[in-house]
Amino acid sequence: MQTVPSRLAGRAMTLAYERRTVAENLTVAVPDHSFTIIIGPNACGKSTLLRALARLLRPTAGAVLLDGGDIQRRPTREVARVVGMLPQSSVAPDGITVADLVARGRHPHQGLLRQWSRDDERIVAGAMADTGVADLADRPVDELSGGQRQRVWIAMALAQQTPLLLLDEPTTYLDIAHQVEVLDLCARLHEEQGRTLVAVLHDLNQAARYATHLVAMRDGAVVAAGEPRQVVTAALVKEVFGLPCRVIDDPETGTPLVVPAAPRRTGNRHQPA
Amino acid sequence: MPAAPVARPAGRTGRRLAGLALSLLLLGLVAGLSVAIGAKQLSPAEVWQGLLRPDSPEYAVVHRMRLPRTLLGLVAGAALGVAGAVTQAVTRNPLGDPGLLGINAGASAAVATATAVLGMTAGDIWYALLGAAVVTVAVHAVGGGRAATPARLALAGAALNAVLYSYVSAVMLLDAASLERLRFWTVGSLADARADTVLRVLPFVVAGLLIALATARPLDALALGDDAARALGARPGLVRAAATAAITLLSGAATAACGPLVFVGLLVPHLVRALTGPDLRWLLPYCAVLAPVLLLAADVTARLLGRPGELQVGTVTAVLGGVLFLHLVQRGAGVRR
Ligand SMILES: Nc1ncnc2c1ncn2[C@@H]1O[C@H](COP(=O)(O)OP(=O)(O)OP(=O)(O)O)[C@@H](O)[C@H]1O
Ligand SMILES: [Mg+2]
Numbered sequence: 001m002q003t004v005p006s007r008l009a010g011r012a013m014t015l016a017y018e019r020r021t022v023a024e025n026l027t028v029a030v031p032d033h034s035f036t037i038i039i040g041p042n043a044c045g046k047s048t049l050l051r052a053l054a055r056l057l058r059p060t061a062g063a064v065l066l067d068g069g070d071i072q073r074r075p076t077r078e079v080a081r082v083v084g085m086l087p088q089s090s091v092a093p094d095g096i097t098v099a100d101l102v103a104r105g106r107h108p109h110q111g112l113l114r115q116w117s118r119d120d121e122r123i124v125a126g127a128m129a130d131t132g133v134a135d136l137a138d139r140p141v142d143e144l145s146g147g148q149r150q151r152v153w154i155a156m157a158l159a160q161q162t163p164l165l166l167l168d169e170p171t172t173y174l175d176i177a178h179q180v181e182v183l184d185l186c187a188r189l190h191e192e193q194g195r196t197l198v199a200v201l202h203d204l205n206q207a208a209r210y211a212t213h214l215v216a217m218r219d220g221a222v223v224a225a226g227e228p229r230q231v232v233t234a235a236l237v238k239e240v241f242g243l244p245c246r247v248i249d250d251p252e253t254g255t256p257l258v259v260p261a262a263p264r265r266t267g268n269r270h271q272p273a
Numbered sequence: 274m275p276a277a278p279v280a281r282p283a284g285r286t287g288r289r290l291a292g293l294a295l296s297l298l299l300l301g302l303v304a305g306l307s308v309a310i311g312a313k314q315l316s317p318a319e320v321w322q323g324l325l326r327p328d329s330p331e332y333a334v335v336h337r338m339r340l341p342r343t344l345l346g347l348v349a350g351a352a353l354g355v356a357g358a359v360t361q362a363v364t365r366n367p368l369g370d371p372g373l374l375g376i377n378a379g380a381s382a383a384v385a386t387a388t389a390v391l392g393m394t395a396g397d398i399w400y401a402l403l404g405a406a407v408v409t410v411a412v413h414a415v416g417g418g419r420a421a422t423p424a425r426l427a428l429a430g431a432a433l434n435a436v437l438y439s440y441v442s443a444v445m446l447l448d449a450a451s452l453e454r455l456r457f458w459t460v461g462s463l464a465d466a467r468a469d470t471v472l473r474v475l476p477f478v479v480a481g482l483l484i485a486l487a488t489a490r491p492l493d494a495l496a497l498g499d500d501a502a503r504a505l506g507a508r509p510g511l512v513r514a515a516a517t518a519a520i521t522l523l524s525g526a527a528t529a530a531c532g533p534l535v536f537v538g539l540l541v542p543h544l545v546r547a548l549t550g551p552d553l554r555w556l557l558p559y560c561a562v563l564a565p566v567l568l569l570a571a572d573v574t575a576r577l578l579g580r581p582g583e584l585q586v587g588t589v590t591a592v593l594g595g596v597l598f599l600h601l602v603q604r605g606a607g608v609r610r
Contacts, residue, residue: 056503080506087500093551094367099285100552107494108506138285160505 004031007196008053008083008164012062015048015220022048023220025062030164030213035190036198037207040217041241046200047088049217050166053198054085080108084162086153088169088200092141098152099137102128105159127158130185146173154182158189165189167199171206179203183210208232208255216240232256289555292548296562300347303569307343308335310573337468345466346569349527350537352478354564355485356523357538358545358556362492363516364426367543368601371524372535374430378437379408380528385441389448398473398529405525408433409517461532461587463572474526481522482561488515489553496551534587536594537568543601 009029015022022045030036030053038046051057052064055071064071071079084105092101105127106120128134131151136144141152150173157165167186171179187210189195201207207214208228215225218240224231234247237258244261251257309320315331323331324340353371361369371377383404384397415429416422494507502509524538541564542556549555568586571593575584 051500054504056500076503076508077506080504083504085500085504087498087504090498090501091365091496093365093496095546096551100550101497104493104497104505107490110490 004029006031007067008065010049010052010059010062010064013052013059013064014061015045015052015057016060017048021220026220026222027062028053028215028222028225030196030198033190033194033196034213035187035211036196036213036215037211038198038200038215038217039202039204039207039240040223044217045220046217047168048220050085050168050198050200051087054083054166055079056085056087077108080160080162082162083164083166084157084160085166086157086168086170088172090153092149092152094142096141097137098128098133098139098141098144098155099124101141101152102133102155102159105156105161108160123161124159127155130158131155132181147175147178150174151178151182154185162195164196165198167197169200169202171201171203179206186210204232204237204258205250205256208257209250209253228255232258289549293555293558293562296559296566300562300566300569303566303573304343304347306573307346307569308339311339311576338466341468341471342463342466342572343569344471345463345530346572347565348471348475348478349463349531349534350565350568351561352474352481352523352527353534353538353568354541354545354560355482355557356520356527357540357564358542358553358560359485359488359492359516359520359523360538361542362496362551362553363513363520365496366427367546368539368598369427370535370539371520372533372538373427373434374412374520375408375433375437376405376412376430376521376524377528377533377535378434378441379404379406379411380525381441381533382437383407384529385444389444398477398526401529402477402521402525405521405528408437409521413517461528461534461590462585463531463568464583464585466530470530474530477522477526481519481526484515484519485523485557488512488519489557492516493551493553532587534568534590536590536598537564540594540597541567544597 006029009027011027013026014024015026026045026049028049038049040046048057052059055064055074055076058072066074066079066082071083103116103120103124106116106124109120110116125134128137131154133148133151133155136148136152141149144152150170154167154170157167170186171182174182183206186197186199190197190212208231211228213226214228214231216223216231216236223240224236232247233256234245237243237245237247246259246261247256248259249255249257308324309315309317311334313334315323315334319329319331320335320339322329323333323335326332356371357369360371360374361367363369364374380401381404383400387397387400412426412429412433415433416426491502491507491512494502494505495509495512496502497505499509502512527534542560545556545559545563549559568590571589572586575586575589578584578589
């Protein structure tokens with residue numbers, strides 16, 4: 001269907017948990033070297049889609065294709081060298097230091113015979129520098145702020161050095177400056193290193209600003225996909241989020257900017273006595 | 274790109290290696306004490322003679338009793354320490370212990386059944402391993418099978434533990450004759466060690482240690498949650514199965530050789546983690562060295578305190594462990610999050 005080349009795509013997938021079907025006949029493609037951002041209301045299946053794309057969830061029908069072949073047929077470790085994933089919530093073991101946690105990103109590149117090497121050391125240090133957590137290297141992760149912690153997790157995903165990287169809500173817990181910092185980092189990874197990034201975001205304006213490819217989901221289905229300019233319209237926001245709004249040009253970048261409509265007052269607000 | 278501070282992590286590796294060397298030194302020291310000190314008071318010179326000269330009067334004491342006992346302490350200590358560390362990792366419970374999962378109780382119950390009910394007198398190790406394996410599988414099944422969560426595993430283990438120890442007590446009450454022999458199965462001891470005790474359990478311990486070391490890295494990945502682990506290329510089901518096999522082999526073998534010694538496997542990894550952090554690649558070797566230090570030190574203490582007889586080492590570890598455990602709990606360690 002798509003003409004853009006895509007190493008990673010889901011084709012006619014049914015995604016389900018034991019008793020709940022989240023999506024049926026879902027087809028998505030992640031364009032190569034894109035910064036793809038997925039938006040959609042809570043519980044619409046964004047994380048589920050990401051988990052399927054990263055081989056964490058097996059579609060009950062359809063398939064995820066990695067380089068044209070069924071991803072389920074590829075060994076876990078091999079997939080982990082190509083597709084990295086930062087889950088929406090992860091647990092850091094009690095007392096682990098930042099450097100040790102980031103080092104765990106090297107797991108798919110190591111084996112019984114290939115132990116820790118200078119290369120690993122260098123890559124881990126680089127990932128910490130890129131995310132601005134190098135100064136925290138020896139600090140226990142459970143003593144960091146939410147934002148610092150989030151950047152450490154991103155560093156771990158970076159240390160995995162995969163050409164494809166899936167990030168589930170990487171900006172949650174971050175203050176606005178750090179949100180922008182993380183998104184700038186993603187953009188840099190995408191522009192300078194040619195990595196393909198997929199991220200779930202809740203902020204439509206940030207999504208519109210950073211995405212090269214935007215996917216809007218609702219109830220387990222893709223409602224629209226394409227360039228942010230084409231996707232983010234008042235009609236779409238109404239359809240996907242049920243939110244009346246105006247869409248104007250972002251004065252800074254010219255990308256679409258969503259301005260929610262002011263709620264219509266019903267007139268029975270509490271009056272001062 | 275700014276030059277990364279490569280020196281810092283490298284320095285940490287150096288510190289960890291130095292700590293390990295120091296621990297080994299400590300182990301040598303305690304092992305020496307364990308050979309030198311016993312119910313029969315010998316001077317260091319006499320022990321030395323007994324160690325090296327087959328014609329010396331002390332040869333028998335040193336070679337038939339103290340060396341096997343010390344070696345058993347080394348092997349069982351390493352097994353318990355590593356089993357505890359792996360249990361804490363796989364259950365994601367910083368105060369986990371194979372004993373709390375009912376594995377030692379399973380081994381004890383199987384041996385009690387074999388001895389008192391079936392009248393078997395040899396082959397303890399096989400009954401112990403069988404009991405440990407059955408309980409491991411049972412805990413896993415009751416705890417939810419593939420959907421097992423750490424909390425459910427701990428509950429299932431606690432329940433089975435209670436049931437099995439009641440069973441062992443009942444068997445002992447019913448059969449007064451085996452009471453003496455079975456007492457050993459309710460409080461651990463190194464006193465029965467003979468040269469072949471160590472040899473019989475050694476293959477199982479070695480196998481368990483190898484499996485544990487091989488799963489160290491994937492278990493580290495698993496500690497981040499199943500999704501993160503899979504994203505890192507680890508296979509949670511397989512890793513859990515391998516880790517469980519290691520725990521069964523190690524605690525089954527240790528229990529077969531010296532009865533249940535619960536707190537060693539709980540405390541050592543917990544304390545060592547404060548030194549090394551939760552990285553199993555460091556935690557496991559440290560535990561393999563420091564758990565025997567604790568066990569042998571407790572055994573020497575038991576011999577000194579009990580003179581002219583001796584206390585069972587299980588009593589000492591239980592008292593020592595109990596006190597430390599209370600202290601940890603009171604400080605709130607391990608109940609964070
Ligand atoms: N492990 C699970 N078992 C059963 N149902 C689940 C599981 N995880 C998610 N679901 C359900 O699947 C649906 C989609 O969840 P998903 O996590 O994909 O939503 P999401 O779009 O990522 O939402 P959010 O924005 O809140 O993160 C929800 O109805 C959710 O309740
Ligand atoms: Mg989600």
